Amino acid sequence: MPLLSVRIIRHEGNYHVSSQKAGRRWKPDCLYHRFMTIARHRIRQILLLAFCLSVTWANPAVSHDAHRRDLQVVATDDSDTARRIVQDLRKKFPSAQVLNDPTKRKPGGKDSVYITIGPSALRALLSQHPEGTIISTFTSSQAYRAILESTPEKRTAAITAIYAEPSPLVQLRLISMLYKRPVETGSILSAKTAFLESALQRAASYANISLTVETFSLGDNLNRVLNRLSDALVILALPDSTVYNAENIRNILVTTYRNNQAVVGFSAALVKAGALATTYSEIEDIDAQIDELVRDFEASGKLPEPQFPKYFRTIVNEDVARSLNIVVDESVKSFARKPAMMRQP
């Protein structure tokens, strides 16, 4: 990464690291002189950067507000979850503004970066047609897709997302770890999540798992759909309120249990309700990924594609496992990927 300068700005008691891209060209001169100049310059830069990083590393609260762009966190609801997310993001982006009402936002330019928390925030922000980059967080893939359906394709280029639900690939890997072998897996998709089928199949292929996908439409008999998946040993549940909602979930769990099938859910809450296991991401995990994404975006100027959570943990319902005669190894329970900072002792 070509850096011309790195500045340390002390602002409100916190140390902010700022870097600027080089905007000028090197002129050809004496090769040795040029080499030595560059070398000394680089050495000073590396030392200074090392110092800054050490300071930052030693104090996470003084961390990553090294973003030159106008960073704004959009949270339209006042739930405990939203407050926790905003609180955690403020630690990572102390200079970021928090918008509870997108209509009252300051007009920003193309350099503005909006981090939306939840689908409501994303929808509310899009309705204001802001310029700049939008990073959708804590929103499932199907909700993200549904919200962006009415957004012009040109605008979507500056929008990316970190989905809320676990990565299908990680989930399939978890299934393989639970059964210690690739097992027949089924999944139910509705029209809302049909777009995921190709991704699912790719992931299954990558994980060497046979995946059967059944479609479910409103008015269909869910039990019949489940019966069609009776050969599958595991049902991979994806966040889709058409299929998995408060009214159906109990029926799904009972039916699969009677069929001696395990449900690998998409949230820890679903596991507590009766699913076998899932990988999940805590708020801190998502926030770490946001931080990395912003940092990469600042660094590269390229907005990455929407992505599933990078960091995750695993939760297993021991009672369900015991009922299904599944012996869960410790390696399954510790199946996780954590941000580098959290890995420090």
Added chain:
Amino acid sequence: MKLNLWKNWSIRARLIFITIIPVALLFCTDVLYTYLFRHAEIQEELAERGRIIASALAESSEYGVISGNLADLERIARGLVQADNSIYAIDILKSDKSVAVHVVSNMPQAKENRVFDAPVKRQLLTMNEFEDEGLPHVSGQENIKKATGNEIAGYVRVVMSPSVLATKQTHRIYVQSAMSFLALFVSILCALYLTRTLHKPMATAIGALRKIRGGDYAVHVDVSAGGEIGELLSSLNEMSVSLEESKRDLENKVLARTRDLEESRNAALKADAEKRKLIQRVDSAVEDERKSIAVEIHDELNAALIGARLSSRRILDLTTNAGPGSVSAEIRANAESILKVSADLYASARKIVRRLRPEVLDLLGLQGAIEEMLHGYDASHPNCRFEIRSNGDFSKVGGGLPIAAYRLVQESLSNVVKHAEATGVSVSLLVDEDLHTLHITIADNGIGFDLQSVTPGIGLIGMRERVYAMKGQMEIKTAIGSGTVIEVRLPL
């Protein structure tokens, strides 16, 4: 009305009563309560079971109703009907109340069957469904809440039959009654045994006490029981020994005292007899001396006085014949004085003789002598009238009896005149030949006296001694203001 029926009960009856009554009451209460509340209990139990079965079945039928797995529901319902005889039928209805499952037992339809309905509610699990709107989507740890939705997927109808419960209840009553009766029987046996163990030593103790009451203090009972009864029997033995010793000591004391008393009595009797004998002798001697003095006075003094009177008369006659003169007159005066003095002395001597020895007794007998005495008193005491009544053959009154009777009447009249202030005195003399007794009654209408407080004088004591000396009896009846009656009975 005060009930004292149990006052006369024996210890055995009381013990049996005390032991049996609580169990009997418990038995009766238990059976009566069970019988009376049988129907209510059946209904309560039926309702409770019906509600529980309907609720439980509704809870477990949710999946079957929603999934349409009716065969599974029918299997569950049939299993319940077979397992519980009190269930007559189970219907599982769809949300439109059409019958999805109908299971009936083999029991006949009863009129008292009760129906219990429970809705099959769709159970909801509140969870983050990652919808297009709403809260941020978080796959991490969040609390999940179980909630019951309002949507009803169907109904469970349980028809309960009370006949089986009634049969069970009846059987329960029989068993309970039998157990209570058995407890009652065992209690009776225990009561009888306890009674026997208590009654036997008590009977022994009572028998010993009866013997002791009868004077047989040499009682010994076997102390076979412990506790208070054993202590009672031991005490009885100790008491009998103590009583026996006390009795022996007392008898010895009584014997010694009796001996002393007999000796004292004999001495007193002897002294009394000697005293009476002495009194009698004294009286006899006094009477003899009086008689002797009277004879002497009559024979000697009176003869001399007669001679003096005759001499005085002769002197008087001689002076009369001698003519007048101073010397003659003086002689005549002296002669007349001597004549008068001798006449007075003679009269006094006669009175003394009469008092010393009432010769009237010899002349007139007892009856006449006492009449003469009363005439004398009547004459000398004009304020009081004296009268006499007599009956019987007084010739049989002899020996020392007439003088004793005379002296008794004489002393009584003397007391009346001195103290009674009476206006009338009656003396009664009666000779009872059948009883060989002389009855003398002296009654006056005087002021009377208190016999208890008045100390008897010498005269009264003399009368009593004179009566005792004659082996008679004397009784005094008097009160203040009521006069006095003295009754004397002297053996002939």
